[in-house]
Amino acid sequence: MKSHYQLLVIGAGPAGLAAAADAARLGVDVALVDEQKAPGGQIYRNVGAAGERVKDYLGKDYLRGKRLVDEFLQSGATYINHAPVWYLDERLETGILVDGASHFIGADRLLLATGAQERPMPLPGWQLPGVMTAGAGQILLKSAAMLPTGRLVLAGAGPLLLLIAWQYLRAGVKIEAIIDTTPGSDQLETLPRLARALPALDYLLKGLSFMLAIKKAGIPVYKAIDNLRVEGRESIESVHFNTVRGKSSTEIGIETDTLLLHQGVIPNIRLPLAAGCKVEWDAQQQSWQVAKDIWGQSSVDRVLVAGDCAGIVGARAGELQGRLCALEIAHQLQKIDLEQRDRAAKGIKRSLQRHLSIRPFLDALYAPSQAYQLPHDDTLVCRCEEVNAGQIRQAVRMGCVGPNQVKAFTRCGMGPCQGCLCASTVAALVADETGASMEQVGYFRVRPPFKPITLGELADT
Amino acid sequence: MFRLVEDSGSDTVTLRIEDREYAVPAGISVAAAVLLCGIDKVRTTPVTASPRLPYCMMGICFDCLMRIDGVPNQQACQVEVAQNMTVEYQQGAAELLQQE
């Protein structure tokens, strides 16, 4: 490990792997830093070591990750694993923690490819043992070859929910029910986008095939529901909701051992913010995105971004964005000239267009539900400090005009997760209570450490 | 409640979770091991002493905090199981470590 590289890539998901591999091949002195033991990020997690059966259950898309990981490992790029990034600021020196020691790495160019996280889905009882995210279910399958046993319910909306249901069905997991929270009212709006999504027909067909598999398996699917909540004392015992049909409403309770939640994914913008990158609110995706051009150049001179951390695009598009970044960086560092860059980029851009064409349709179809953005007063918003929505609304009524003031008075966001699971909800609540736009409301200030570090490790830097 | 996929590997490690010993596959995280072994919780929260189990499994929720080999507040989903490891509940705030 050196103290300086021409290019430092943060994140070993598809965007980071593709960027690092291509940059290395173009002659850039590149290092890729990642917190996990092996490359793959979350979507291709453990793809290098997963067993045959697990790979079979996960499907062909997961295997693509193996090729990408191999490409990276053979590219000549330096790989620094088990290296969480704990520090980054506008001076662009990246602090990583390796084997209990902190090291700072400088770079001529920094590529942030830190991916996404699940959008929090607060509902009454979501903090009970036995409630997890759909992503957690996937990670358990990918990295530990584990499948849910006992009773299982899936709740939420989005492609990942369909995917995991399909994967579990292939693995013989019994699913008690799927509670589909996809907003129903916008079907008409999604149709025009459907037409524009036809270049990405494979995505559409895949989604349809998942839905068919679920139907064929006879899993009860509940739509048009409200009042979703979890009940149980020391752990989840049942999930309850009301189905609404016209004027009538029926309450349904389903006993279960495990509940997996999903409300889409949102960019992890913490490191881009720490580096000083400009972010913009995207009303369609209901999330903050990092401002960038087609090459991934952010508003900060030496910083580029690729993949889901800048805006949700999916694994294939993320990989292509990574490759465009590599070309741009190679050009900026004078390894290739403008003509070479543009020639190599042509095919990548076309492919990227195709993969991006599905997004408007998916974003419209799976827009996040208001119910989980603006939960009931008695729902926990901050899981770490156990602050509920009512307390946050109260703080706003008492004069807090933004999330940082709310945090100062309620402790919401002060726990170990530093707002990862509550930031989006707090901002939505403030906007709702004050009538301000999301741009006006803003977001929690991000501060280091971005990954845990002890005082001893810091003292020994 | 979780089980292993059949034929998913042979190496195991033995570790202690609270007062019992368990054999789990090598290479998995402590959080995965806790779920596999059907442990009821990983911790109780500092504010209301409520029980929690892992939530996100990817290191951002900090719900899976446990005391591992005597060190409190470890994210169990970020620590790989090891032979003879001791894993305990994180009860509220971290307990003082006496050092001279």
Next chain:
Amino acid sequence: MEYDFIVVGGGLVGSSIAYGLARQKYKVAVLDGGDRSFRASRGNFGLVWVQGKGADFAPYAKWTGQAADLWPELVAELANKTGLGIDYQRSGGMHFCLDETEWDERMQEMEQVREHTNGSFEYEMLNHAQLKKHIPQISSAVLGASYSPQDGHVNPLYLLQALQQGMDYHQVDYFPGQAIDRIEAQQGGFCAHSTQGTLSAEKIAICAGLNNRRLGEMLGMDIPVVVDRGQIMITERLQPFLNFPTLHVRQTAEGTVQIGYSHEDVGLDEGTSPSVLKKLASRAVSMFPFLARVGLVRAWGALRVMTPDHNPIYQQSVTCPGAFTVTCHSGVTLAAMHAGPVAGWIAGSDEPDLINRFSTDRFNVSPG
């Protein structure tokens, strides 16, 4: 005039003053900044601190002592009116000394303060053995400490919240998210033009921290504010181990450990720097070795509202009488003083003893 008073700034200083005025039944408006404004309260260590202050300026030693004595009453009053607890404890405070020279110098400072306050300042110098009885985890690297039973600590954010709810209790009109365009003296009072419009009042108090220089100029006051950055860190929650706040390390009511005390001249930069964070961590670990294995949750920078001699400024404009400023970096310790005697002074009742020692005259600047 719509209001008796406009207070510009809703931080610890502005809120104390506004609360104090409203408590006396005056009609008060507060113009406060937004969510991302510079707020010294976010960088405050939460000390209600007496020891060591004013060793080189007798009036401040006395002023601080009085302020600390008024604290318990303010806490009780706020709790009564708002139902909020603010984790105030007059636990006594420690200042660690790492070698003989420090220990001797510290003792001299303590003696100075005792002299300045005619003996009312209480303190004790503790050697290592005595210190260890009170703080078992203290390392052998700490030779001893100065201890004062008059020191305490509080949650500064909860204090701000309680003051704001106290303001609400007394019907203060609170306007958040404001940027002040200009303030004018006019017939019978003052006019403040801000984001939300125009407000008028008979008197105006400028308590906007780093903005005081700019605002003061509009009212003929030359307020020498010096920006000083401090970096702070906070750990995960720990079981209680430290009953006494110190300048560098303080365990909060939640169990988290606050670590701090640094000074930098970097302008309006609330960022952090690895070198200072490393220093803070090293010092904390050298004082409490077990902290080496404790996790850090957050580190940040905050800007102190400093004056050239570090002592507060209480000034009424000469060219625009009725315009006041309160400028200081000890918004917590002095809160009760600000809510009480200083608010009274702004309202036109008796001028508290010593307050004239804190005017801007001492800086040889134009007092307006």
